[in-house]
Amino acid sequence: MTDTKKGTMDRREVLRAIVAQRGDVLMVTGLGSATYDAGTVDHLNTFCLWGGMGAAAMMGLGLALAQPDRRVLVMTGDGEMLMGIGAFATIGAQRPKNLAIAVIDNEHYSETGMQPTHTRRGVSLAGVARECGFAGAETVYTEAELNAVVPKLFEGDGPFFAAIKVNTQRYPMSIRVRDGVHLKDRFRENLLGAERAYY
Numbered sequence: 001m002t003d004t005k006k007g008t009m010d011r012r013e014v015l016r017a018i019v020a021q022r023g024d025v026l027m028v029t030g031l032g033s034a035t036y037d038a039g040t041v042d043h044l045n046t047f048c049l050w051g052g053m054g055a056a057a058m059m060g061l062g063l064a065l066a067q068p069d070r071r072v073l074v075m076t077g078d079g080e081m082l083m084g085i086g087a088f089a090t091i092g093a094q095r096p097k098n099l100a101i102a103v104i105d106n107e108h109y110s111e112t113g114m115q116p117t118h119t120r121r122g123v124s125l126a127g128v129a130r131e132c133g134f135a136g137a138e139t140v141y142t143e144a145e146l147n148a149v150v151p152k153l154f155e156g157d158g159p160f161f162a163a164i165k166v167n168t169q170r171y172p173m174s175i176r177v178r179d180g181v182h183l184k185d186r187f188r189e190n191l192l193g194a195e196r197a198y199y
C-alpha cells in the first residue's frame with residue numbers, strides 16, 4: 001500500500017485537537033517537532049524526549065506495560081518513527097491494549113532542514129503497523145478524518161496507530177522546560193509519587 005495524497009493540516013492544530021481530548025493519558029513525545037509542539041501545551045503527564053531518535057515508541061511500550069491501567073499515547077514524527085521502525089514488530093508481538101501511536105507525518109525531517117523522508121516516497125507507516133499486528137492502523141489527511149481518529153487514540157483496544165498527514169509548516173524549535181533530567185523526574189514523580197519516583 002502506498003500513500004500518494006498530500007497532507008494539508010497544520011501540525012499545531014492537529015496537536016490541539018488531540019490534547020483537547022487527552023484526559024489523564026500518559027504522553028511520550030519524540031524528538032524533533034513533536035516535542036516542540038507538545039512543549040506549547042506543557043503538561044505533567046507528558047514526557048518530552050530531547051534525544052534518542054527512534055526510541056519514542058519503545059519508551060511508550062515500556063510505559064504501557066508498566067502501567068497497564070493507564071492509556072499511553074506516543075506522539076512523534078515520521079523521521080523519528082522510521083528510525084525506530086523495528087518498534088512496530090515488537091509492539092505487534094506484545095500487543096499492549098493501552099498503547100496508541102500518532103505520527104505527525106510531514107513527510108520530511110524538518111528539524112535538520114526538510115530533507116524528504118521515506119513516507120514522501122510512498123512508504124506507509126500505517127501499512128507497516130497493520131501488517132505487524134496492530135489492532136488498528138489508519139492514515140488521515142483531512143480534518144473530518146482526524147476528528148474520527150482522535151477518540152481511537154484514547155479508547156478501544158490497542159495497539160492503535162495513526163499517521164496524521166500534515167503540511168510542511170515549521171515552527172520555532174524550542175520548549176519552555178528544557179532540562180531533560182527535570183522532565184524525567186517530574187513525569188515520574190507525578191505518576192508514581194515522590195516516594196517511588198526515585199528508586
Ligand SMILES: Cc1ncc(C[n+]2csc(CCOP(=O)(O)OP(=O)(O)O)c2C)c(N)n1
Nearest residue numbers: 032033053077078079080108109110111112
Ligand atoms: C540518531 C540521530 N540521527 C539524527 C538526528 C538528527 N535529527 C534530529 S531531529 C531529526 C528529524 C526528525 O524528523 P521527524 O521525526 O520527521 O520530525 P519533524 O519533521 O516533525 O520535525 C533529525 C534527523 C538525531 N538527533 N539523532
Ligand SMILES: [Mg+2]
Nearest residue numbers: 077078079108
Ligand atoms: Mg517529519
